[in-house]
Amino acid sequence: MPDTDFFSRVKDVVARIPAGKVTTYGAIAEFCGIRSSARTVGWVLNSLKGSNLPCHRVVNRTGALTGKFHFDDPFLMESLLRSEGIEFGQDERVILERHFWKPE
DNA sequence: AAGCTGACCTCGC
DNA sequence: GGCGAGGCCAGCT
Numbered sequence: 001m002p003d004t005d006f007f008s009r010v011k012d013v014v015a016r017i018p019a020g021k022v023t024t025y026g027a028i029a030e031f032c033g034i035r036s037s038a039r040t041v042g043w044v045l046n047s048l049k050g051s052n053l054p055c056h057r058v059v060n061r062t063g064a065l066t067g068k069f070h071f072d073d074p075f076l077m078e079s080l081l082r083s084e085g086i087e088f089g090q091d092e093r094v095i096l097e098r099h100f101w102k103p104e
Numbered sequence: 105a106a107g108c109t110g111a112c113c114t115c116g117c
Numbered sequence: 118g119g120c121g122a123g124g125c126c127a128g129c130t
Binding site: 070 | 111112114
């Protein structure tokens with residue numbers, strides 16, 4: 001069964017995220033042409049659960065790991081990000097100014 | 105078919 | 118930066 005165009009684009013973007021960098025749902029949504037519906041990106045990631053894509057490198061606009069509870073273990077996401085050299089603030093938020101990556 | 109839900113974003117206070 | 122309200126697309130009941 002073929003993937004939808006939207007599904008394919010999001011998948012491609014997530015696969016492109018380099019280690020030590022993070023992107024936001026909004027950036028992905030904008031790159032896919034659906035800036036108004038970043039929620040759909042979250043839905044795609046839910047489908048991506050089980051794939052080999054680094055969905056842990058996707059955070060929300062404030063840098064909070066909103067999707068960590070959707071992983072097998074809530075600590076896994078933060079652990080992986082820290083392992084890749086990503087720094088966190090005091091409120092468990094990623095420092096987007098240093099690690100933000102936008103698809104080209 | 106209609107309505108609710110969701111790993112969100114933007115706007116205003 | 119935080120809180121509340123509105124809006125978006127797709128999937129599920």
